[in-house]
């Protein structure tokens with residue numbers, strides 16, 4: 326089976342990370358994820374992520390460091406999830422696909438029901454919170 330590349334954004338703002346809940350009309354309904362989506366043919370992953378976030382949340386982001394990809398097989402498909410640290414650049418969040426979003430702190434990061442493919446990424450973020458979140462937050466405040 327073909328592996329599907331999927332980008333996702335760990336959007337850091339005010340020392341928190343944005344998590345989005347998949348709605349009933351999506352697959353994995355009710356599961357939490359980092360927003361993003363499938364990379365189109367010949368598309369640059371960072372460009373894909375900026376496009377997906379614009380479509381799903383209506384905001385512009387600055388895409389930064391790539392984290393370790395997560396390869397995961399669901400019963401019907403195998404995905405390679407490509408996570409990137411990102412910052413909120415402009416716009417107001419308007420959800421077009423998700424049922425809700427939450428800004429999570431380190432101590433609430435493990436409390437939501439993550440999509441299985443996201444778990445290694447969530448763990449990496451939890452372990453490296455200071456490096457990944459606190460330093461991104463410092464950049465945000467220049």
Ligand SMILES: Nc1nc2c([nH]c(=O)n2[C@@H]2O[C@H](COP(=O)(O)OP(=O)(O)OP(=O)(O)O)[C@@H](O)[C@H]2O)c(=O)[nH]1
Nearest residue numbers: 331332333352353358359360361362363404440442443
């Ligand atoms: N965006 C995103 N998708 C994820 C994550 N974790 C995870 O397992 N997935 C899975 O990756 C696949 C692609 O996600 P998607 O539905 O957001 O992609 P898309 O918007 O391009 O899809 P579509 O245009 O086919 O509707 C889905 O099967 C989704 O369940 C995640 O953190 N972010």
